[in-house]
Amino acid sequence: MNTKYIDLINQSFYFPQEEFKLRNKTLEFHDIDLMKLVEEYGAPLKFTYLPQISNNIARAKGWFAKAIEKNDYKGKYNYCYCTKSSHFKHVLNEALKNDIHIETSSAFDIDIVENLKKEGKITDDTFVISNGFKRAQYVTNIARLINNGHKNAIPIIDNYEEIDLLSQEIKGKFNVGIRIASEEEPKFEFYTSRLGIGYKNIVPFYNRQIKDNPKVELKMLHFFINTGIRDNAYYWNELVKCLKVYTALKKICPTLDSLNIGGGFPIKNSLGFDFDYEYMVDEILNQIKGVCEEEEVEVPNIFTEFGSFTVGESGGAIYEVLYQKQQNDREKWNMINSSFITTLPDTWAINKRFIMLPINRWHESYERVLLGGLTCDSDDYYNSEQHMNAIYLPKYNKDKPLYIGFFNTGAYQETIGGFGGLQHCLIPSPKHILINRDEDGNLVKEVFSEQQKSEDLLKILGYNEQ
Incomplete structure (x- = not known):
């Protein structure tokens, strides 16, 4: 037996x-x-x-490179690591060997970014995408980073007040993104994410606070799904809604050129785990390209924010x-x-x-x-x-x-x-x-x-x- x-x-x-x-x-x-x-x-x-940190980054970059070639996609791909998944120096040092970018979520994250810059681990060309609800110290730290020459720092606007708060402390012109407040899965006890600005409010917000603002340039729309990138009706439905906002915004905002599909890949949680990463990347780019062609706008550069996927399997x-x-x-x-x-x-x-x-x-x-x-x-x-x-x-x-x-x-x-x-x-x-x-x-x-x-x-x- x-x-x-x-x-x-x-x-x-x-x-x-x-x-x-x-x-x-x-x-x-x-x-x-x-x-x-x-x-x-x-x-x-x-x-x-x-080494598994670098292995997973290389895998993801490979999937996107293959999908870009297959779909004749004209935008670029940028891999960002979500520091909140693990802030440890040994993790960042390994991840940054792979020509990646950084996503931050709080004030002290910016101190880590500045420490990494001093050590030559990142440069002014490294994108620093700053998410989260921004209290005073976070605003001050982002402003300091930008004022010291880091022009690839992009604060992601989470609420209606942040444009004014950032403008008060940042000298000269700066770039921003806007986070979409996605609708949550039906199993949640709340309907809409507390983070970001609602779908229907984004274009009016742009017209009101950014369009005629000489200090601010909109570069990115940020789309985050709490449950991550999954092959289910909920994810694809939210992606389509996001693309409708992107194309509507792109038509009135020529500087908008990037779409951040934050919300990471799942990681292996059993010996029976099965997830077709390559198919998902290919289908995401295919859908983005299809909607943009239909609406006659240029496809965006793609940013992803992978935290658990980067470091979890190590x-x-x-x-x-x-x-x-x-x-x-x-x-x-x-x-x-x-x-x-x-x-x-x-x-x-x-x-x-x-x-x-x-x-x-x-x-x-x-x-x-x-x-x-x-x-x-x-x-x-x-x-x-x-x-x-x-x-x-x-x-x-x-x-x-x-x-x-x-x-x-x-x-x-x-x-x-x-x-x-x-x-x-x-x-x-x-x-x-x-x-x-x-x-x-x-x-x-x-x-x-x-x-x-x-x-x-x-x-x-x-x-x-x-």
């Missing part, structure tokens, strides 16, 4: 896959021996595999199963040596799915389990709601340690979890390792942060002020 965990995987999915394979009966991720990583650094453990977390609790006849709880709420907060907050696989013991029999975290909070768990279906793992054996990995966790988890700060129930943040490759392709590993110690947390709490 096929009763081993490896048999279950082979029956359920195509395996091995591009990033996952077994060697010496243990799991490898992008040819990284994960069991060796555990033996070297212990668990719980977080890691970032930096990250992983490894835990040890400490103990198994049999809570009733059917429920077996495998307790990990960390917390889902603190280290993978999206599993708790939005039931987000990540790929979860054991690191070792693939050739042993398996059982159905629930996964529990260490905090005393009843919501600190990972089960079939977050996972694609029921969770199966090699059978618990107190004499044979079991390690499990969560993969493609590189976006948002550190910032939402409060990296370096207090954690729920004072569960410490795990050690974090950066993994790169040298010129010969050999792995290079570096400890980015050690596991938090009690004195770190006590100092934050005011118990140890020295």
Whole structure:
């Protein structure tokens, strides 16, 4: 009988896959021996595999280049990275190796941009697209960036007051974009996004505040869908509505030349993940070109803002199963040596799915389990709601340690979890390792942060002020 965990995987999915394979009966991720990583650094453990950031940027650029050629599309393509997905310097340094641009969302983002400029990572030719509701400090920082010569900074107008606020602090002429307040999916409890300006109000807003304003030039229309780029009726319907606004605006605003289709690509969240990226890019450009030809306007330059897609698939977390609790006849709880709420907060907050696989013991029999975290909070768990279906793992054996990995966790988890700060129930943040490759392709590993110690947390709490 096929009763081993490896048999279950082979029956359920195509395996091995591009990033996952077994060697010496243990799991490898992008040819990284994960069991060796555990033996070297212990668990719980977080890691970032930096080359995957460049890999995903190259993939997306390739899809757009192919679609531009196929559709004889006359506009240019610009890849922007959403810094909010992960602000860490090692992430930005890797991403910026690939001739990309930056999307910001708050005042301190501009400080990061200026730091990167000082180090030569970006130049005045790098587009800095500034989204979000702009409070005073954000306006001041954007103005400082533009006043210091960064002419490719484009603040995206989110509300009717921002033109005046920016004009007061920016010396001379500056470019702007306008964000469309898209309508949300029917499952939302609200109908229209709180961000941006409504479809029907954009042309009147342009006529009222921008058209005859000698300081302001409209360059970009920004279209963002909260659920990201998906092949469903909702996405295509919103895109068509956006294109109607773009073409109407282009006819009265010759300077408008760019369309930002923000709202990123999905990332792989199970071994059964299937998304035809190439088809989506081709169809998006085909639709944009078709509407523009019908309305007899030039096609726009295309900007995308990919955050999770850029950095998500570079990250992983490894835990040890400490103990198994049999809570009733059917429920077996495998307790990990960390917390889902603190280290993978999206599993708790939005039931987000990540790929979860054991690191070792693939050739042993398996059982159905629930996964529990260490905090005393009843919501600190990972089960079939977050996972694609029921969770199966090699059978618990107190004499044979079991390690499990969560993969493609590189976006948002550190910032939402409060990296370096207090954690729920004072569960410490795990050690974090950066993994790169040298010129010969050999792995290079570096400890980015050690596991938090009690004195770190006590100092934050005011118990140890020295």
